[in-house]
Amino acid sequence: MAITVIPRGDVPLGQEHEFFKFVCPPTFGGGPVDAQPATIKFARKLDVMADLPLPAGVKTYNGGNSLRLWLIADPNDSSSNGATFPAKTIRTKKGDVVWVDTGFSFNTHTIHWHGIEPTPMNDGVGHTSFEVSGNFTYQFATNTAGTYIYHCHKNTVLHFIMGLYGLFVVDPPQGPKFAAANAPGAFGFDPVNFSVPIDVEAAWVPGEFDSIWNDLGHNAFMQKCDQNDPAGAGTFTQNGFLNRFRPDIVHITGVVSVPGNPITDPRVSVAAKTNQNILVRLVHAGYTVQEYTLGLDATVIGEDGHPLGVPPFDKYSFPFVIPANTPFRLTSARRYDLLLNSPNAGVFPFQVKFMDWINGTVYQTAQTTVTVV
Numbered sequence: 001m002a003i004t005v006i007p008r009g010d011v012p013l014g015q016e017h018e019f020f021k022f023v024c025p026p027t028f029g030g031g032p033v034d035a036q037p038a039t040i041k042f043a044r045k046l047d048v049m050a051d052l053p054l055p056a057g058v059k060t061y062n063g064g065n066s067l068r069l070w071l072i073a074d075p076n077d078s079s080s081n082g083a084t085f086p087a088k089t090i091r092t093k094k095g096d097v098v099w100v101d102t103g104f105s106f107n108t109h110t111i112h113w114h115g116i117e118p119t120p121m122n123d124g125v126g127h128t129s130f131e132v133s134g135n136f137t138y139q140f141a142t143n144t145a146g147t148y149i150y151h152c153h154k155n156t157v158l159h160f161i162m163g164l165y166g167l168f169v170v171d172p173p174q175g176p177k178f179a180a181a182n183a184p185g186a187f188g189f190d191p192v193n194f195s196v197p198i199d200v201e202a203a204w205v206p207g208e209f210d211s212i213w214n215d216l217g218h219n220a221f222m223q224k225c226d227q228n229d230p231a232g233a234g235t236f237t238q239n240g241f242l243n244r245f246r247p248d249i250v251h252i253t254g255v256v257s258v259p260g261n262p263i264t265d266p267r268v269s270v271a272a273k274t275n276q277n278i279l280v281r282l283v284h285a286g287y288t289v290q291e292y293t294l295g296l297d298a299t300v301i302g303e304d305g306h307p308l309g310v311p312p313f314d315k316y317s318f319p320f321v322i323p324a325n326t327p328f329r330l331t332s333a334r335r336y337d338l339l340l341n342s343p344n345a346g347v348f349p350f351q352v353k354f355m356d357w358i359n360g361t362v363y364q365t366a367q368t369t370v371t372v373v
């Protein structure tokens with residue numbers, strides 16, 4: 001398949017300064033900036049290369065049977081190098097001060113803590129702070145219970161799609177068997193702590209690959225970084241095709257979908273009993289518009305890392321119900337915390353349509369199920 005290289009547009013005269021922040025992030029490393037005592041510590045390592053085998057019936061654009069991924073590993077986990085896709089979930093409690101000792105063994109990278117809102121020095125957005133070479137200890141507080149993601153933010157469109165991301169969960173103070181929620185009269189709601197108990201927890205993280213991108217190097221199409229000519233044409237992102245995203249392989253939580261076959265892998269399909277509280281953390285990890293349809297009523301109790309209707313913001317939001325079989329959509333990096341509870345046994349389908357973000361073309365559809373017995 002021929003790839004059309006898209007020429008970079010000219011920077012309009014007089015607007016050069018608006019692009020200055022995208023010029024040449026410096027590199028930096030070391031311990032935490034303005035260190036505070038940590039209440040919890042993690043370690044992560046970037047990037048570990050691994051091949052994701054493709055199931056029968058799925059191939060790359062040139063007939064390959066696997067995708068080369070760049071992964072975030074946990075160096076303290078000896079199983080399979082600690083490298084998984086998506087990366088291992090980081091889990092803290094509301095009120096924690098978190099240190100993440102991060103080592104970068106290849107190229108430069110960052111980790112962006114999406115939605116957690118650390119200080120700029122700790123937020124891993126290279127173009128507003130620095131890219132890390134060697135190692136850096138990120139430090140931040142997790143003050144709001146909810147669902148987040150962490151991901152590399154260097155040459156972001158490419159490094160994200162190549163696999164450099166994972167889930168980040170902030171539990172309410174009572175711990176991981178609870179979700180922050182405002183649900184009077186339902187789900188075993190605790191009006192003192194504004195929480196509900198969780199019997200079964202799952203994560204649906206639908207994402208996409210454009211397998212043509214799989215052949216690219218870490219710095220593909222990045223600017224040439226001439227510090228002495230910050231407004232020169234060569235200093236901006238170069239001609240390329242990272243703005244031409246045509247996903248040909250899709251997955252839910254790292255399990256590649258075979259078109260027409262619902263995913264049965266227990267990392268994705270959900271099993272519960274009648275009247276149990278099921279919390280599904282639905283995380284959009286791609287660049288399409290994703291349209292979801294679930295065969296059960298779902299109460300959205302949290303959105304983009306914020307519990308709905310929970311003080312101190314209870315005046316401004318409230319949980320809402322998405323009725324069964326009603327399509328709903330999310331866009332890149334958005335998250336819904338879905339609370340399910342079925343009084344009836346059954347196998348309930350969940351479907352994701354991956355749609356072009358400009359013209360709505362459906363590239364693929366992935367399915368899995370919630371089985372209630």
Ligand SMILES: [Cu+2]
Nearest residue numbers: 109152154159
């Ligand atoms: Cu990276």
